[in-house]
Amino acid sequence: MKILYHSPRESFNVKKGSGKRPYEMFRSLKGLGHDVDIIQGRGKNRLRKVFGESMEWDKYDFCYSEPPSSPIHPLYDYPFLYKIRKHDVPLAVFYRDTYWKFADHFSKDGVKKYVFRAAHFAEVDLYTKLADIVYFPSEYSLELSLKAATRDVLWPGCNKQNPIEREEVSDIIYVGGISERYGIHNLVGMMRELENNDIVLHLVCREGEYERLNDKTSNAIESLPIYVYHESGEGLEPIYNKSDIGIIPFRDTYYNNMAMPVKLFEYMSFGLPVVSTKCKTIARFVENNGCGVICRDDPVELAEGVMSLMHDLGKVNTISKNSIETAKRNTWEDRAAEVCAFFS
Numbered sequence: 001m002k003i004l005y006h007s008p009r010e011s012f013n014v015k016k017g018s019g020k021r022p023y024e025m026f027r028s029l030k031g032l033g034h035d036v037d038i039i040q041g042r043g044k045n046r047l048r049k050v051f052g053e054s055m056e057w058d059k060y061d062f063c064y065s066e067p068p069s070s071p072i073h074p075l076y077d078y079p080f081l082y083k084i085r086k087h088d089v090p091l092a093v094f095y096r097d098t099y100w101k102f103a104d105h106f107s108k109d110g111v112k113k114y115v116f117r118a119a120h121f122a123e124v125d126l127y128t129k130l131a132d133i134v135y136f137p138s139e140y141s142l143e144l145s146l147k148a149a150t151r152d153v154l155w156p157g158c159n160k161q162n163p164i165e166r167e168e169v170s171d172i173i174y175v176g177g178i179s180e181r182y183g184i185h186n187l188v189g190m191m192r193e194l195e196n197n198d199i200v201l202h203l204v205c206r207e208g209e210y211e212r213l214n215d216k217t218s219n220a221i222e223s224l225p226i227y228v229y230h231e232s233g234e235g236l237e238p239i240y241n242k243s244d245i246g247i248i249p250f251r252d253t254y255y256n257n258m259a260m261p262v263k264l265f266e267y268m269s270f271g272l273p274v275v276s277t278k279c280k281t282i283a284r285f286v287e288n289n290g291c292g293v294i295c296r297d298d299p300v301e302l303a304e305g306v307m308s309l310m311h312d313l314g315k316v317n318t319i320s321k322n323s324i325e326t327a328k329r330n331t332w333e334d335r336a337a338e339v340c341a342f343f344s
Contacts, residue, residue, distance in 0.1 A: 001344075002034070002037075002059050003035065003036045003061060004039065006063055007022055007040040007065075007066055008072045008073065009040065010042055011040065012026070021066065021094075021262060025336055025339075027332070028331075028332040029064070029336045032333060034340065043075070046076050047076045057087035062090040062132075062343040063092070064339055065091065065093045067123075071123050074122070081126060082130070091131045092131065092134075092339055093127050093131045094135045095135065095136055100117060102255050132149055133148065133152060134148040134152075135154035136151065136154070138258050139153055140257050140281055141258040154335055154338065157331050157332030158269040158330050158332070159331070161271070162240070162241070163320065164320070165320075166244055166317060169199075170198055172243065173239060173240060173245070174187060174201065174248075174249065175263045177209065178209055181256065182249070183248075183250045184217060186298070187299075189302075190299040191226055193299060194303050201224075202239050204230070205228070205230065244273075244316070245272060245309060246263070246274045247274075248274060248275070248276035250282070251277070251297055252278055258280075259281060259282065260281050260285070261282070265327065268323040268324070268327040271327075273292050273323065274292030274323070275295065276295070278295065289323075293305040
């Protein structure tokens with residue numbers, strides 16, 4: 001198939017989970033043998049590529065768009081999407097985030113808040129009019145999201161699988177954001193509970209975010225057996241390889257109930273049993289696939305979940321095998337193939 005890939009950003013930023021997904025979808029579409037042209041770069045360059053070059057629109061089987069969580073540009077991206085509709089190129093959109101519908105997660109204030117909300121509503125209206133199918137991160141995100149001709153769920157995927165036979169459980173890994181929404185206090189509280197059990201936490205986060213932590217939290221981290229890293233991509237592999245459990249300490253909120261984080265699938269790729277708070281989408285997936293332990297949104301319960309694995313190595317290796325088998329059934333190539341199958 002010949003595919004037009006719309007990536008309204010300057011480049012792929014694989015250091016962030018939100019940036020990894022569009023890159024992996026692009027890589028996987030090409031890896032399946034499809035001929036993929038990409039519209040990416042600065043806004044004017046994206047527009048110039050569409051209107052300044054001789055595009056053979058009739059050769060494209062469909063366009064796949066992965067917009068960021070911020071609104072797309074009305075002067076650069078709207079004309080492109082109307083252009084492909086004019087030329088009858090079918091459109092699939094992955095709509096990543098409805099954070100802007102939740103006041104607690106919307107950081108804009110004053111006039112900016114209303115401008116951005118208006119921009120988001122306009123974008124939703126655009127996809128409702130133009131998209132043949134809109135994909136969402138989870139079933140729960142469908143409840144609050146835009147209407148479209150067809151709606152479906154497109155989870156993240158896994159890369160290579162690296163099974164490890166474990167002889168003990170002593171190392172936990174967490175990769176991701178460290179704001180309160182992501183459960184940093186659950187993470188710190190859990191490690192306080194585990195402090196005398198020869199367990200260490202490998203905490204991987206962005207450097208700037210770590211530097212913005214308040215003194216109380218950063219001091220607590222420094223006082224506990226927590227090792228902090230600012231790695232991404234291949235730099236994560238050595239940390240994953242020495243870890244025994246992947247942790248997801250998210251707060252149990254309506255917003256987080258919709259989340260299906262890339263890190264969950266990364267954990268499974270390395271055969272890690274997952275200990276997670278009971279956010280609905282994550283909990284359902286973990287329980288249905290037997291790849292971890294689900295706990296209440298509470299540091300003591302998270303610690304108990306870790307201890308339940310620490311004292312049962314047979315259970316750990318069984319869950320690890322389940323994680324690997326689940327990863328094999330949920331690759332990025334599988335996700336790309338799902339999109340292509342819709343237009344076949």
